[in-house]
Amino acid sequence: xxxxxxxxxxxxxxxxxxxxxxxxxxxxxxxxxxxxxxxxxxxxxxxxxxxxxxxxxxxxxxxxxxxxxxxxxxxxxxxxxxxxxxxxxxxxxxxxxxxxxxxxxxxxxxxxxxxxxxxxxxxxxxxxxxxxxxxxxxxxxxxxxxxxx
Numbered sequence: 001x002x003x004x005x006x007x008x009x010x011x012x013x014x015x016x017x018x019x020x021x022x023x024x025x026x027x028x029x030x031x032x033x034x035x036x037x038x039x040x041x042x043x044x045x046x047x048x049x050x051x052x053x054x055x056x057x058x059x060x061x062x063x064x065x066x067x068x069x070x071x072x073x074x075x076x077x078x079x080x081x082x083x084x085x086x087x088x089x090x091x092x093x094x095x096x097x098x099x100x101x102x103x104x105x106x107x108x109x110x111x112x113x114x115x116x117x118x119x120x121x122x123x124x125x126x127x128x129x130x131x132x133x134x135x136x137x138x139x140x141x142x143x144x145x146x147x148x149x
Contacts, residue, residue, distance in 0.1 A: 012061050013069075015089060017118035018096045025100060025107035034106040046101025053094030056080065060087035075134045077141050085147050086123055093119070123147065 028034075036042045063079025080087035096115065100108025127147070131138045 012057070013088065015092050015119055015122070017115045017122070018092050020118075021096060021108060021111045021115040022099060025105055025111055028107045029103075029105045034110065035104050036101060036106050036109075039104060042101050042104060046098045046103075049094045049098030050102060051098075053091040053096075053098055056091030056094065057088050060091060063087075072130075072133070075130070075137050075141060077145070082145065084149055085127070085142065085145050089119055089123060090148050 060080040063081055064076045067074060067076055069076075084090055093112075093116070096108055097112070100106070127138075127142070131142075134141075
């Protein structure tokens with residue numbers, strides 16, 4: 001693998017809202033269980049979400065391998081970023097929901113609105129930094145590619 005396309009672990013953020021949502025879900029599930037119904041179907045759906053989310057995160061990470069996402073030297077607009085401005089966060093959300101479904105807990109679904117609001121706030125701040133850094137290039141990219149899906 002060339003140095004330009006090398007895997008960058010630093011480009012693999014673990015979003016705090018998703019992590020906090022899972023931790024709170026685990027605590028709440030112990031105190032006040034809220035099981036999801038249809039266990040086999042729920043687990044199968046959870047596995048699909050988890051695997052699909054992980055694949056999307058991997059694709060986004062590979063798409064951005066030539067750049068340091070903390071301090072980008074250029075705007076990433078190809079690969080997964082040609083379809084979503086934030087494919088990693090979409091993938092993490094799918095994984096978050098898949099983890100809850102595999103565990104048979106409704107808490108991640110119940111907490112999803114709060115997790116989504118916190119994540120969206122972080123994404124908007126990140127996009128403001130990108131707009132300040134890349135100007136018209138970012139604005140043109142934002143006009144043609146949706147924030148999430």
